[in-house]
Amino acid sequence: MTAPQPVFRALADPTRREILRLLAMRPMSVVELAGEFEMTRAAIKKHLTVLQAGGLLTMAPVGRTLVSTLKPDGFQPVFNWLEYFDQFWDDRLHALKTAIEREQNDD
Amino acid sequence: MTAPQPVFRALADPTRREILRLLAMRPMSVVELAGEFEMTRAAIKKHLTVLQAGGLLTMAPVGRTLVSTLKPDGFQPVFNWLEYFDQFWDDRLHALKTAIEREQNDD
DNA sequence: CATAAGAGATACCGAAAGGTATCATTACAA
DNA sequence: TTGTAATGATACCTTTCGGTATCTCTTATG
Numbered sequence: 001m002t003a004p005q006p007v008f009r010a011l012a013d014p015t016r017r018e019i020l021r022l023l024a025m026r027p028m029s030v031v032e033l034a035g036e037f038e039m040t041r042a043a044i045k046k047h048l049t050v051l052q053a054g055g056l057l058t059m060a061p062v063g064r065t066l067v068s069t070l071k072p073d074g075f076q077p078v079f080n081w082l083e084y085f086d087q088f089w090d091d092r093l094h095a096l097k098t099a100i101e102r103e104q105n106d107d
Numbered sequence: 108m109t110a111p112q113p114v115f116r117a118l119a120d121p122t123r124r125e126i127l128r129l130l131a132m133r134p135m136s137v138v139e140l141a142g143e144f145e146m147t148r149a150a151i152k153k154h155l156t157v158l159q160a161g162g163l164l165t166m167a168p169v170g171r172t173l174v175s176t177l178k179p180d181g182f183q184p185v186f187n188w189l190e191y192f193d194q195f196w197d198d199r200l201h202a203l204k205t206a207i208e209r210e211q212n213d214d
Numbered sequence: 215c216a217t218a219a220g221a222g223a224t225a226c227c228g229a230a231a232g233g234t235a236t237c238a239t240t241a242c243a244a
Numbered sequence: 245t246t247g248t249a250a251t252g253a254t255a256c257c258t259t260t261c262g263g264t265a266t267c268t269c270t271t272a273t274g
Contacts, residue, residue: 005121012119013232014112017188024192031250043233045251050231064241064250072195078185081124085131088179120262138220150263152221157261171220171271 002055004077010054011078015039016047023057023070030066109162111184117161118185122146123154127177130164134176 010016019033030048034041048068051057055074059066117123122144129135129143137155141148155175158164162181166173 004124008119008124012115015232017111017115021191024195029250039232040234041251042235042253046232061251066251070192070195072192075189075192075196078189082182082185084128085177085179085182087131088177122262136220146262147264148221149223149265153262168221173221 002077004081007054007056007074007077008081010051010056013047013050016051019044019047019051019068020056020070023068027067027069029062030068033068109184109187111188114161114163114181114184115188117158117163120154120157123158126151126154126158126175127163130175130177134174136169136172136174138172140175 015037018037022028022033022036030041030045033048034044037044048057048059051068052059055071055077057068057071057074059068061067125144126140129140137148137152140155141151144151155164155166158175159166162178162184164175164178164181166175168174
């Protein structure tokens, strides 16, 4: 079970959430991403580092560009944490969720 | 559609997430909550204010105590935002997420 | 009423976060 | 090879955040 703090911290900033939405369309370089915001490449790079620490993307050099790719598995700790609040969602849902959890434990 | 920023910000702090877990058991007063942490009542109160701004709890005076109660609907903007990433999730996780959204939309 | 417990409000502090500027380094392309 | 585009790294600035201290106000309870 991954610690949830890095991913929650990564999601707390609106610029970072927007970066994730852009990366959902396709992998992008730092300069490409910076073109979508009114801030410097250095600032974008910092955000990417935080997102990487949160496990939400991977960065790989391609030639002289650094390409960031969304890592959807990174959202898993968020769902795991939210599951604690099962009790507030109704019985049908609870049954479904415990079934899902059982499946995942079988992996 | 509620803006997601307040709730994401509220979830970014580990103390606040722990407060939510405690409130999931039962409503609690500020002093009661403060007893669970190594910090002053004023600090706890600040966290509660942030959580309230995020729509995750309600605060109501009961006599001379202020009782905080979990507001599970507050998680909905999180799910709404996460929905954008549907395309990347495997079927089991997708089933879990859409089920939660369906339940909450039925309210 | 007197007193203590719970909370509101304000000011303040230190650390972390968001962002810019600058310079060095690397890789492609003409 | 020479220039330029992209990244790396560092230092610095400003704002926000987490937290404490202090004082006041209100409300139970003796």
